[in-house]
Amino acid sequence: MSLPRESPAPRGRRPGAPDTKAAILAAARHGFAAAGFARTSVRAIAAEAGVDPALVHHYFGTKDELFLAALELPVDPRKVLLPAIAAGGVDDVAERMVRAFLSVWDDPEIRVRLVAVFRGILDAEGERLLRDGFIPVVLEPVGAALGIDRPELRMPLVASQMVGLIMLRYVIGVEPLASLSGDDVVAIYAPTVQRYLTGDLP
């Protein structure tokens, strides 16, 4: 798969911690992509990396956190979105969520790395990571934090708009979307996101 790697991925137990962490991440990426997030256990990842499962938890915490580490996102989307959600009520949460989104994607250095991750999503393995991993690890906790009804439908609706915005504004660079100010992006997209989060649905 084409997610960026900081170093070649060694296999088996190594004496140095950096190699061990890299081996765990490589095993995690492989396992999540091949079998899906739900069907890949920390125990299986540890076995493939040749380490004890306790070491996986020591380095990476929970399985959710290991998944996000394996994606090599430059930021944890939960750490960006959850404070924005908690900062006010749900009736105008979309504006805060879109502003939080822009605070990450409009940062040139972060954007370069996010675009690289995003391109990997259209690999067959990357698709599986998004479908089986990103949704339970990121979208479901965010939906739960929002306290909305039918989060299992509403959060993918939000994702369907934000993925298209990412494609046109950041990945492909379609004008005038690529040059819109952050305020204009909020004015255009926050009402859409708000309707998907709290509006009437069929």
Place this chain on the structure above:
Amino acid sequence: MSLPRESPAPRGRRPGAPDTKAAILAAARHGFAAAGFARTSVRAIAAEAGVDPALVHHYFGTKDELFLAALELPVDPRKVLLPAIAAGGVDDVAERMVRAFLSVWDDPEIRVRLVAVFRGILDAEGERLLRDGFIPVVLEPVGAALGIDRPELRMPLVASQMVGLIMLRYVIGVEPLASLSGDDVVAIYAPTVQRYLTGDLP
């Protein structure tokens, strides 16, 4: 680039019409992807294919039509969208446009071919085809047919929602979006598209 080809792309003048057409299409794909739609002339494509420009027009019509032929879309999006637009007023045109979109994408045979084209968009060359070709050849004529103000902003906004829907419903297959009925898709997305087409913008 990874757009599907029906046959290997021969170069230079060939005696048989199928080879000549294939040579023209290969030259068109190469030219549009390398230099962009606007900067690639029919004359230059004809020269690369080793044929007379009149033959290009004979086989493919206008440069717009040659571009769509080079994309190898299974349907001409203008022929799907323009009748839907003409069938009523602009105040409820989004519902007709989303239904026209679904009539194509929800057809299993067409969908397989469209997904293949769509995956090619995330190639570097495919991005250029979308940015420099699809917008002037498809989005601008549709915007003109709608008779809306600021089509140069409104049509990319519509595209940003429909591209995300394509990604989640058809390419990645995120549930429950992948299984929603057409009526539910219309109920959810037509208001978004209508607002982008005729609502207040910043």
